[in-house]
Amino acid sequence: MSLLVISDLTLRIAGRTLLDGASLSVDPGRKIGLVGRNGAGKSTLLAAIAGDIAPDGGTITLSSRARMARIRQEAPSGDANLLDTVLAGDLERTTLLAESERTTDPARLADIHERLRAIGADSAPSRAATILSGLGFDAAAQARPVSDFSGGWRMRVALATALFLNPDLLLLDEPTNHLDLEATIWLESWLARFSGAALIVSHDRGLLDRSVDAIAHLDQRRLSLTPGGYDEFVRIRTEQALQQARAAERIAAQRAHMQSFVDRFRAKATKARQAQARVKALEKLPVIEAVVEDTPTRFAFPEPTPLPPPMLTLDRVSVGYDGKPILSNLSLRLDMEDRIALLGANGNGKSTFAKLIAGRLAPLSGTANHNPRLRVGYFAQHQAEELVPDETPVAHMARAMPKAPPTAVRAQLARFGLDADRADTVTRDLSGGEKARLLLALATRDAPHLLILDEPTNHLDLDAREALIRALAEFEGAVLLISHDPHLVELVADRLWLVGDGTVRPFDGDMAEYRVWLSERARAASRPATTPTAPKREDRRDRAEARKAVAPLRKKARDAEARIGKLTAERARLETRLADPALYATGSAEDVTAINTRLAAIGREEAAAEEEWLLAEAAIEEASAQD
Known part of the structure; x- marks a missing residue:
């Protein structure tokens, strides 16, 4: 029996139809990725399933007694600590515990304790702490009030609460947006062990390949289900598109041949009967719609002029804020051909290191030597806050390129898919993905030798992410990448540098080995240091x-x-x-x-x-x- 059944669903927002006669069935334990172009209605569909909005037609039926959880849209706040905030998300446990303190009825008290045992109330703090730890909160952080944390970290608490509830159906809308790579990898492994069903909206291709067993595609207001992960979905869809295109070509050729016969012989009495037969045959030919694709997304980075090595060297550099070092003893080198991804949990200093390389943060000690002709393009998501809401992309780019003619200004925007309409739209009306494109255009306007990309894909859809990967593959300069997207890291980076323990050092391995390393470190951290099974130097060497x-x-x-x-x-x-x-x-x-x-x-x-x-x-x- 299906856990969730969506039948002939119609949803409209502000007079625009997003879904029309869409149907989908979700079986218990099944994990489905929900994909579709930006604005297709994926988040709206999740809101309808959660009961936040009413359908305009059709039905959404959740199995009786099934429990559903989703990430709250607003970040949690208040003076309660993180652990208590997550525990409070289980309303049944919280209510039962409160009632057990008040009731004097022995029979009712016995019922309450029986139910608390059934829902695992005693193990709840341990489960909540494990989830918070996996999402990047150590024991000290878990004891701090929610109000101490920024919005992005508080959204992690909202995610932790949804996971802690261990529901029958979990709704996740872009769950990795506020996670670093390490937390993303942990979430993938958690979803692999999760026994419930999940419906996941995500632009993270790695998550969709490793954590779901089917892809629901929202396209042209309908839903279609394809078994397998995202790679399998792309393969099947490509084959279907090719077959459909071939069928459309064959039918078009038949139509053209028949129509030419009709046109030539319609007026001739001896051929009139044949012509009428052809007309009827034309009417019977199936109408196959050509594959309607959105305009392909393409990015193109300006090509830099060659630069002799070394591009940049660091010699025993320390860097930090207010005289306090965050990273120390940095002795590294960058050249034009380098493609490096920075690994390490948020808060370890990745962005600090990026600012040092970009020249936005001076060393506290040591020597940083930049080639005098080096041009650096620096992209970071927080730069979106610096955009002027009432100005268009053209105005932003014209100010950044004061000597460039209007055609060159628009050409730079067009490199990142900002066509004439979007280039003349005020920034406040641009989507998150369009603002990210504008920031990429601004960062690369001078044809930089080194691109520093700090979480470049947070607001880019799947097509735009693939376009970014293709553009980086063609880029002739160096790339320093910070990203929570393993797929992007695997396809862009040739080398990995680990940021942690107050320094930056090369990681000798690939992403698969980094996953193993993280797993080993987590197991080691969970064992008491005094036990015989604690990792020894010889074990690490082996x-x-x-x-x-x-x-x-x-x-x-x-x-x-x-x-x-x-x-x-x-x-x-x-x-x-x-x-x-x-x-x-x-x-x-x-x-x-x-x-x-x-x-x-x-x-x-x-x-x-x-x-x-x-x-x-x-x-x-x-x-x-x-x-």
Whole structure:
């Protein structure tokens, strides 16, 4: 029996229809990612499921006695500490505990204690503390009042409260927006263990690949369900789009052929009957809508002029605020070809390090040498607060590029998808994603040699995130990235630097190994330091050697996977050519033969690459099991 059933749902906001006859069924324990373009109505749908707004048509039915939880839109506040705030989210437990203090009826008291045992009231503080710890709050932070924390951290408390309730149905709307990479990884593992159902709106591709088992796509006011994670959704949708396009082309060709016959012979009496038959045949041809895609999102960074190495060096640098160092003993170097991601929990100093590299924060001690011709582009989400609400993007960019002609100003905005309409819209009316595009345009206006990106994807949708990844792949300069998006880090960064313990040092491994490292550290932290099982220096050295031994296997698996991706893309291009009528009209038989020959070769190369990938993954798994 389904936990949630949405049937023929219609939702309208301000006279605009967002959903029309949409249906979806969510079974117990199933986790579904909800995707769709910005403004399609994803958050509105969650609000309707939660009962915040009434449907304009259709029904939303939640199974009786099922418990539902969602992140509150407003951040919690008050003088209660974090742990008590999360515990208070369980209204039943709170009410029962209060009643147990007041009641004098022995029978009622017995019932209350029985119910408290049933809902695990005794273990609730431990569960709440574990969740808060996973989201970045240590024991000291959990004892502090909510009012001590900024809005982003308080939204983490709201997320912790929703997770703590352990509901039958969990509604999450962009749950990673206020998380760092470490908390995002923890949330993915929590969702993997969560026994309830979840409906998750997210632009985090990694989360949608690792934490859901189906994708619900909200498109053209309807919902369609695709099994698997986001990668599988993209693959299936691409294949469907290709098949639909081919069918549309075939039917268009049939229509054109029949219509030409009708046009030529309609007036001829001897052909009139045939012409009428063709007209009827035309009417019977199915109408296949072409695949309607939104305008593709494209970003393009200006290309910097070459810069001789070194671009930047740090020699025993300390940096901080008010004379107090946050990071010390920094001896590092950056060059044009570097693509570096900073790892470490929020509060460890990642943004402080970024400001040092950008030249916005002077060293307290040590030496920082910048190439005198170095241009740095710096992007940070907080810069959105510095935008002038009554000014347009054109006005912002014109002020930043005072010597540039209007065409160059608009061209820089167009690099990041701000077309004429959006470029002339006042900033207060821009979406979060559009403001992020404006900030990217402003940060790169001087064709910087070094791009520093501090959480660049917080307000970008999935298409815009992929566009950013493609643009960074083509960018010829250096990149220093801070992001909670593992997918972005994996595809952009060649090296990882770990910010923690008051310094910055290279991390010898990839994101998969970083996940393992985080897991090992969490297990070590949960064990008393005096127990025999506490990690020893020899254990750490053994694990480091094991990771080093596995590194070549991981590289072999990544290379094989990349080769499979290239072959798949080449196969799609060749199959598209074979489906093109122009090939047969203007090409030769040799061309068709050559394409088919190459397709056969691709099949063999794909099989070899897949076998190499499987062997490497099996070897990695075996080595990990031995470790």
